[in-house]
Amino acid sequence: MNEPFSKDIETPCVKVCVLEPESGFCIGCGRTRTEIAAWLTLRPEERRKVMSALPERIATLTLRKTRRGGRRARLRDGD
Numbered sequence: 001m002n003e004p005f006s007k008d009i010e011t012p013c014v015k016v017c018v019l020e021p022e023s024g025f026c027i028g029c030g031r032t033r034t035e036i037a038a039w040l041t042l043r044p045e046e047r048r049k050v051m052s053a054l055p056e057r058i059a060t061l062t063l064r065k066t067r068r069g070g071r072r073a074r075l076r077d078g079d
Contacts, residue, residue, distance in 0.1 A: 010044075011029075011039065012054055013028065015028065017036075020061055025057050027061060030055075030057035
């Protein structure tokens, strides 16, 4: 049975709520939309299991990203 709502629920949220479209992970905390939506109803052990996977998820988000613009691209496109 799920525990009642508590203000003391541990959360990885860093208030940067943007889902990266390729992976479906939040770029702030690393959770999926489903995990975020269900967070308050998950048992503590379920939350800890998700949280243990987050550092690897966030690292893969960072590794896959390449810059696609910026000053260099604007200068190149303007030539």
